[in-house]
Amino acid sequence: MLFEVKHSDSNHYATVVIDNIVCVPHCHTSYEILFVTKGKIAANINGLEYIVSKGECVMISPMQIHSYRTIENGTVKISIFSGDYIFDFYNETKGTELKNPITDFDLTDVCLLNKSSDRFEIKSILYKYCSKLMKNGIKKADKSNNDLSVKTVIYIQNNFKNNISLKQMAKDLGYSYNYLSSYFKNQFGCGYADYINKFRLEEASAMLKRTDKSITQIAFESGFTSIRNFNVVFKKEYGINPMIYRNTLKNINS
Numbered sequence: 001m002l003f004e005v006k007h008s009d010s011n012h013y014a015t016v017v018i019d020n021i022v023c024v025p026h027c028h029t030s031y032e033i034l035f036v037t038k039g040k041i042a043a044n045i046n047g048l049e050y051i052v053s054k055g056e057c058v059m060i061s062p063m064q065i066h067s068y069r070t071i072e073n074g075t076v077k078i079s080i081f082s083g084d085y086i087f088d089f090y091n092e093t094k095g096t097e098l099k100n101p102i103t104d105f106d107l108t109d110v111c112l113l114n115k116s117s118d119r120f121e122i123k124s125i126l127y128k129y130c131s132k133l134m135k136n137g138i139k140k141a142d143k144s145n146n147d148l149s150v151k152t153v154i155y156i157q158n159n160f161k162n163n164i165s166l167k168q169m170a171k172d173l174g175y176s177y178n179y180l181s182s183y184f185k186n187q188f189g190c191g192y193a194d195y196i197n198k199f200r201l202e203e204a205s206a207m208l209k210r211t212d213k214s215i216t217q218i219a220f221e222s223g224f225t226s227i228r229n230f231n232v233v234f235k236k237e238y239g240i241n242p243m244i245y246r247n248t249l250k251n252i253n254s
Helices: 002-006 083-093 107-115 119-134 147-159 166-173 177-188 192-210 215-221 227-238 242-253
Strands: 013-019 022-026 031-045 048-053 056-060 066-081 096-098 102-104 138-140
Touching (some): 013 107, 022 147, 022 192, 031 083, 031 107, 048 056, 066 107, 083 119, 147 166, 147 177, 166 192, 192 215, 227 242
Antiparallel strands (some): 013 066, 022 066, 031 056, 096 138
């Protein structure tokens, strides 16, 4: 998720490969196509769940709240690109959504998307899948009950590293605490604290994998207010403490 949010600039294209993807519900201003090259995943888009198997891809439109979880051990390749990168498609489909966001793909195309430095070649491949998905049909986007969801998700994405409370978020967004608390649980299926901690854990696990920062430094940079709380929340989610998690990854990669 954090890769996607950080690569949502204008006129932008980026790609990443992820094993056994799991991520918290989030949204961004870019388009996203996730290609399943191994295994099977579940994609939740605006509350609807889709099963995406090997050889299939799924497209996420700008500001759609989405999350992923792995069903069968596997690998995905994700392409993130701004609307102006495929302007004709963006302009023609504004205010709509795909009736079926899933289609099959050619592995050669995915390899080129990950390796090619030719932006015209990349755009031609992206347009190819935009065309295939449009043939599934489009419909007027259902924005009922979605605006507040997007506001809350974006607020948390922008502030999860800070010590923010649900009370403060309600005040900043202009809603009552009780209303937002009830809405949050109904919409996301968990409490505010659990949800924001999932963002912090994704950030922390990424730093454990990719940096040599100390556990304490990672805890505070991820938004946790104490090392004790970080260890408790991390072990509850992953079954092991952060140090063992990091050492396990090192042993796997050595």
